Amino acid sequence: MSDQPWDPSKPILEIENLSISFFTRLREIPAVMDFSCTVMAGESMGLVGESGCGKSTVALAVMRDLGKNGRIVGGSIRFKGRDLTHMSDEDLRHIRGSEIAMIYQEPMASLNPAMKIGAQLAEVPMIHQGMAKADAWALARQIVADVRLPDPDRILQAYPHQLSGGQQQRIVIAMALMSKPALLILDEPTTALDVTVEAGIVDLVKDLGHKYGTSMLFISHNLGLILDVCDRLCVMYSGEAVETGNVREVFDKMRHPYTQALFRSIPLPGADKNARPLVAIPGNFPLPHERPNGCNFGPRCDYFQDGRCNAADVDMSTVPGNDRHQSRCLKWQEIDWNAPIRAGKPKEKAPIGRVVLKMEDLKKYYSVSGGSFGGGTKKVVVKPLPSSANPAAANPPSPRC
Ligand SMILES: Nc1ncnc2c1ncn2[C@@H]1O[C@H](COP(=O)(O)OP(=O)(O)O)[C@@H](O)[C@H]1O
Ligand SMILES: [Mg+2]
Incomplete structure (x- = not known):
């Protein structure tokens, strides 16, 4: 591993032109194409997009855990300046255990059902840092309190099945924090939880990010969550990043039709549903091997122009004047982004029939x-x-x- 000290003013994670394919018996599936994003120290980057657009694939590529049939076919992933795509297995093991941690959607997938919580947590610094058992248990107790679980001593003696889903996910977060990672990847961490528990976990993640200064890659299909948790966001569509920038700027001045369509299709806090009716995105998401020529979003886009948008691949272009704001749209300078929403026809409620x-x-x-x-x-x-x-x-x- 390189002994070069890392300069904290440089990005902690730098993904450049990353392309990832899965190889099946039938065909190569290009899951992610030409994906770039940069996360600075202490920054939280949200990755948002419809299911199947490649979010988890990006996360697994950072962990270098794409499985037997997944392969990085282009580009680079640099963590603290070191290229993860060319790192030895031993260096990768070290980084995964101590510098990058990942939290998955389903907490029980990360917990050992036969081990008490305390032993599972203490094991992390004992294995990775050679910490003495008593110190590791003391750290586990402190972090269980940090993730706001009541009665930490009782929790440390419990088995995972004795905790609720929300408590289990807090333990998984605690486990990830045990090694004080520089980068935390959260892949849909609240999708399996109910809404009130989700709100608690989201608050916790935000606070812990500030407290520990951990950089985060927060993946969700829920744009509202990303707006709440993250500093920056990257909108993905069908294997590509289509817009990236500061959360506030993208929210106020989006420059990609898909981002606009996403914002228009979700309820926003405080918005009046009559003044701002929700508009569904027409059509369907293309499968990876059935993508159209040119812009992937073209067939569903209100601004599509035949012969132009479907002529050739579209590159990311910089939106001038904004902090690292980019859009993958040929027409972003021509679109009237302030035009009022063309609301669909209001739907009549179907009359209620007889008792079924x-x-x-x-x-x-x-x-x-x-x-x-x-x-x-x-x-x-x-x-x-x-x-x-x-x-x-x-x-x-x-x-x-
Ligand atoms: N192991 C795999 N083998 C084949 N295709 C896969 C595999 N994993 C993911 N894919 C495909 O890659 C694309 C991106 O998937 P994924 O990253 O899981 O999307 P997301 O997390 O955004 O829902 C999808 O089309 C999915 O079917
Ligand atoms: Mg996923």
Whole structure:
């Protein structure tokens, strides 16, 4: 590993023109193309885009954990100035354990169900830094308190299944922080949690970022979350970064039609739904091997111009006057970004039909093994109506996504 000291005024993570493919028996799947982004020390970068656009692939490439069939086919990933794409396995192991940590969507995937929480947490600095057991347990206790879990001593003695989903995710965050990483990658860390628990975790992540000065790559399909947590954002569409910049600037002065469409399709805090009706993005997301020529967003774009937008690949271009703001759109200088939203036709609510399912005094009892409660009884009353009483039930509509 290079012994060159890293200059903290330089980017902590610098991804340049990264292209990643998965190789299947049928074909090469170009999952990420020409992706660039820069994260400075203490900065949080949000990666946002529809499911399948390549967010996790970027994260896994930084961890150099693309699996058997994934390969970096172009570009570079530099962490503290060192190129991760050409690093030995041993150097990578060292960096993964102590300098870069990753948090996944499903907390139980990162926890060992057979080990007490305290032992799992203490193991991290004991293995990576050779810390003595008593010190490692003391650090674990402090970090469990930092992630705002009540009664840290009881939590350290608990098994993962004894905690709720939100508590488990706090433990996973604690585990990632045990080695005080310089870069924390969070891949949809709250998607598996309910909304109130999500809000708590988001607050926690923001505070911990400030407290520890950790840089973050925060991945989410939820633009609202990214706006709340991050300093900068990178919007991805179909394997490419399409717009990147400071969160506030991109929010106030977006310069890519996909970013605009994303903002218009989500409810924003404080916005009046009548003054600012939500507009769905028309059409579908292309599969990696079915991308159109030219701009990937072209077929769904309100500003598409035949012969121009679909003529050749579109490069990122710098939006002048803004701090590292870039857009992958040929027409961003021509579009009237302040034009009012063309709202779709308001939809009439369908009239409510006859009753389809009716439940009355529903009760369900479970019998307890050993007969301690005298076996058990079961009484279920569910009255489906005959289909003749309800034409819709006889001809149910086909399922829709
Ligand atoms: N192991 C794999 N083998 C083949 N294709 C994959 C593999 N992992 C991801 N992909 C494909 O790469 C693209 C990007 O996936 P992913 O990075 O998981 O998207 P996101 O995280 O934005 O939902 C998708 O088209 C996905 O199907
Ligand atoms: Mg993903």
